[in-house]
Amino acid sequence: MTSIIDQLIETYFPQGVSSEKRSDIQKFFLEKIYNEYNEYYMDRELVIKNRIDALNLTLPNAKVREEYSQLIKIDDPDVCEYWLEGLEDTGLQAELEIILNPAEEKTIPNDCASESAMPSNEDNVPIEVTDSTNLNEVAEVEKTDAQVLSDTRIVGTKERGIVVKGIPTKAGDYEITLKYKYQNWSEGYSILERKFKVAVNPDPRSLWKDIPTDKNIKFFKEDYSHEYITVVENEKGPQKDIVAASKRGRSHAHEGKARDDDFNIYHNDSNGWYIIAVADGAGSAKYSRKGSAVACETCVEFCKTALENPIELEKEIIALNSTTEGQSNRAISTLIYNIVGGAAHKAHRAILETASANEDQPRDYSTTLLLAICKKFDFGWFVASFWVGDGAMCIYDKERQYIKLLGTPDGGEYAGQTRFLTMKEIFTPESIMSRLKYSIEEDFSALLLMTDGISDPFFETDANLNKVEKWNELWVNINSEVDLTDDNTESQYQLLKWLDFWSPGNHDDRTIAILY
Incomplete structure (x- = not known):
C-alpha cells in the first residue's frame, strides 16, 4: 500500500517532498482508505443483519417433559455458517438437519474464509443413504462434514440447517442467540447475531x-x-x-x-x-x-x-x-x-x-x-x-x-x-x-x-x-x-x-x- 502511495506522491509532487510531508500524506491516505473500508463492511454487515432479522425464523416456547423439535435454517447467499448459543440451560440441544437425498447435496461447502473453521470433506465424497442406513450414524458423520467448531457448537450452512430438539427439564425464560458469519469473513470482523426469547413452560402436573x-x-x-x-x-x-x-x-x-x-x-x-x-x-x-x-x-x-x-x-x-x-x-x-x-x-x-x-x-x-x-x-x-x-x-x-x-x-x-x-x-x-x-x-x-x-x-x-x-x-x-x-x-x-x-x-x- 505504501508503495502505491509513494507512486502517487511522485506523480503529483515531481519536485519532491520532505520526509515529514511524505509521512503525513501516507498517513492521510491510509486513514481515509481504512475509514472507507471499515464503513463499507459496516454497511454490508448492517444490510445482511437487517435481511436476516427479517427472515421468518422462530423458536417457539417449549414445555417441560414434552418433546421439542424446531428447524432453524438460513438460506441466504451472504451467510456461510451459523450456530446457536444459550441452549445449555434449557435441556435442549442442537443437531444438524439430516439430508436423506444425496443427489440434492454432493458436498457440504464452507464459504467462510475463516482460519478457525474446521476443514470440510476434502475428498468431496457424498454420504449415501439407503433403507438400511443407520440415520444416527449418518448424523454423526455429517456433523464432521458440516463443521463442528467444538464439542458443543453445531454449525449449519445454506444446505443444512440446525434442528433444536430435546425434552426440557426445567421451566424458565431463556435467551437463545443465533450467531452467523458472512462471506469472506475473517478474524477481526463482527460475528452477527439475532436473539430469540424462549419460555419453557412448567409441566402442569408439577403445579x-x-x-x-x-x-x-x-x-x-x-x-x-x-x-x-x-x-x-x-x-x-x-x-x-x-x-x-x-x-x-x-x-x-x-x-x-x-x-x-x-x-x-x-x-x-x-x-x-x-x-x-x-x-x-x-x-x-x-x-x-x-x-x-x-x-x-x-x-x-x-x-x-x-x-x-x-x-x-x-x-x-x-x-x-x-x-x-x-x-x-x-x-x-x-x-x-x-x-x-x-x-x-x-x-x-x-x-x-x-x-x-x-x-x-x-x-x-x-x-x-x-x-x-x-x-x-x-x-x-x-x-x-x-x-x-x-x-x-x-x-x-x-x-x-x-x-x-x-x-x-x-x-x-x-x-x-x-x-x-x-x-x-x-x-x-x-x-x-x-x-x-x-x-x-x-x-x-x-x-x-x-x-x-x-x-x-x-x-x-x-x-x-x-x-x-x-x-x-x-x-x-x-x-x-x-x-x-x-x-x-x-x-x-x-x-x-x-x-x-x-x-x-x-x-x-x-x-x-x-x-x-
Whole structure:
C-alpha cells in the first residue's frame, strides 16, 4: 500500500517532498482508505443483519417433559455458517438437519474464509443413504462434514440447517442467540447475531400440591385405598378375581381436602357370589366422604346376608335361563328387587340415620352408588345391578367386542347435576325398578364399575359409553400399566398407580373396581 502511495506522491509532487510531508500524506491516505473500508463492511454487515432479522425464523416456547423439535435454517447467499448459543440451560440441544437425498447435496461447502473453521470433506465424497442406513450414524458423520467448531457448537450452512430438539427439564425464560458469519469473513470482523426469547413452560402436573388430609377432621378418610380378592382355582379352572383402587383427586389434594369416593368388594368362597359397590360422594356435600363409605359398606353387608343362603334365587336364575327370550319372570324380578334394591334402600336409610345422629342434613352426605352382584353358573354368568348417579358400570368382552351397560348415568334438572342416593324420589317402586338390571351373560373379560373421575376423561359424553371402541381404549390403557393376570395381588398397587393418569381438566377423585 505504501508503495502505491509513494507512486502517487511522485506523480503529483515531481519536485519532491520532505520526509515529514511524505509521512503525513501516507498517513492521510491510509486513514481515509481504512475509514472507507471499515464503513463499507459496516454497511454490508448492517444490510445482511437487517435481511436476516427479517427472515421468518422462530423458536417457539417449549414445555417441560414434552418433546421439542424446531428447524432453524438460513438460506441466504451472504451467510456461510451459523450456530446457536444459550441452549445449555434449557435441556435442549442442537443437531444438524439430516439430508436423506444425496443427489440434492454432493458436498457440504464452507464459504467462510475463516482460519478457525474446521476443514470440510476434502475428498468431496457424498454420504449415501439407503433403507438400511443407520440415520444416527449418518448424523454423526455429517456433523464432521458440516463443521463442528467444538464439542458443543453445531454449525449449519445454506444446505443444512440446525434442528433444536430435546425434552426440557426445567421451566424458565431463556435467551437463545443465533450467531452467523458472512462471506469472506475473517478474524477481526463482527460475528452477527439475532436473539430469540424462549419460555419453557412448567409441566402442569408439577403445579399441583399434594397436601395430606387432616386426620383430625370429622369422618377422616385415607387419601387412597386398594384391595385385591383372590378367588382360588377349582376343578373348572381359574376363577375371576376382584381388584379395586380409589385415590383422592388432584383438586382435593391441592387443597388438602379428603377423598369423597369409596368402594367395597366381597366374594363368598362357599357359594361363589361376588358383591361390588362403588360410590362417589358429592363434592358440594361437606360429609359426602362418609355418605359414600356408608353406602358401600351397607350395600355389601346387606347383600352378604341376603346371599348367605341363595337357594331360592339360584333356582329362579336356572329357571330364567330356560325362559324364552321376551318372557317375563316375576319371581326373579321380585327377588332382585328385594336383594339389590333392598340393599340400596338400606344404604339410603343408613345415611339418613347417620345424618340424624350427627344433627346434619341428609344432603350433607350425598353420594352416587353403583352396585353389582354376580355369580358364574354352568350356562353363563348371572349379573344384577343398581345404578344411581353418574360414573359407569359395564360388562366388557374384548374377544367378542361386546359391551353391556348396567344402567345409564342420570342427571338432575339442570346440566352438570346428578342424582344421589339420599334423594327420596329414587326410592319409589317405579324408580327402583328402572334402576335395577339383571341378565344372564356369556363369559366376559371384565365387569367394571367406576366413578366419573375415570369415566369422564375416557368417555367424555354419555353417548360414548355405548361405543365399544371407547371401552377398548380404556381396557388397553389399563392393561398397559396393570397386569390383570390370575391371582396377581400386585395389580392392586399397579391399579392405584394407574389412577394417576394425566387428563387436562379432569382432576376428580378416581375409583374403579374390576372383576376379571
